[in-house]
């Protein structure tokens with residue numbers, strides 16, 4: 250059975266849906282601090298906190314878990330700069346507690362949600378996994394610290410792990426019942442859609458003088474269901490006895506802020522009011538993934554690789570749920 254930590258969150262809830270669809274026995278675990286009960290669907294759920302060893306002791310005693318998926322973390326870069334203690338406490342100490350409990354319970358396989366933020370300012374794009382890791386903020390530092398902890402636990406205790414470094418997770422389940430609902434929302438596609446729907450006065454473009462084709466920042470948007478499918482491949486790999494591995498997950502195509510705005514205007518048929526603001530400290534011009542390694546090794550391919558598809562699915566969710574999960578389903 251697979252344990253999905255952070256199953257009530259944005260990516261975790263899409264993972265649960267994919268696990269239900271393939272008939273894979275699983276259990277969701279979440280403290281609901283940032284997640285939503287309604288996002289869990291029909292998946293079995295246990296409320297608890299990673300940082301409470303007893304919550305996990307009981308869980309591992311009562312359920313036969315063979316593989317853990319870890320989505321449960323704080324994720325907002327700006328918040329991590331202001332509250333590094335909370336980020337290390339949740340994102341690093343929480344994983345230490347988890348790994349200890351896994352070791353005691355004899356569970357030795359984990360898939361970990363890492364991030365492009367481990368790379369920091371790129372020396373070159375697209376970024377491959379061999380690019381140096383120099384995180385530019387505490388969030389990225391916590392994720393890199395966990396990657397290193399997993400490697401050390403692998404060497405010493407035989408833990409096998411797959412670290413998936415996502416670029417910009419985006420989109421939503423096409424059925425329109427699951428989607429992104431972060432508070433505060435900081436991700437570009439939801440913000441632009443909310444501006445198109447009139448729920449925000451405008452969208453701010455932070456910097457239009459970057460060395461990119463239209464001067465705005467370029468990112469690699471990868472569909473949340475394509476991320477979930479990569480997790481299934483990771484579980485198969487670990488169950489076959491595969492060695493620990495680290496992979497990037499992105500489409501390999503970058504899109505600028507202005508391209509995202511145009512895509513939202515196309516999909517929604519509504520204009521998006523725009524304001525130009527100065528660059529934000531710490532933002533990079535371009536972050537695009539080379540995901541050749543996971544494509545070569547496991548045959549992973551983004552099913553929803555087109556920006557318009559990603560935006561369309563996200564739009565469907567926001568149009569039907571203007572208040573996110575607070576809108577009755």
Ligand SMILES: NC(=O)c1ccc[n+]([C@@H]2O[C@H](COP(=O)([O-])OP(=O)(O)OC[C@H]3O[C@@H](n4cnc5c(N)ncnc54)[C@H](O)[C@@H]3O)[C@@H](O)[C@H]2O)c1
Pocket residue numbers: 254255256257258259260261278279280281282283284285297298299300319320321322323324339343362363364365414415416417418419431
């Ligand atoms: N969203 C992105 O673009 C992106 C990009 C790269 C990496 N990631 C990583 O993917 C993972 C999931 O991201 P998301 O966007 O779904 O985040 P999210 O905030 O929507 O989901 C995280 C979930 O974990 C739960 N959680 C947090 N701390 C917990 C704890 N101590 N105990 C139990 N539950 C806890 C929250 O309540 C929430 O439901 C994170 O680890 C994040 O760092 C996300």
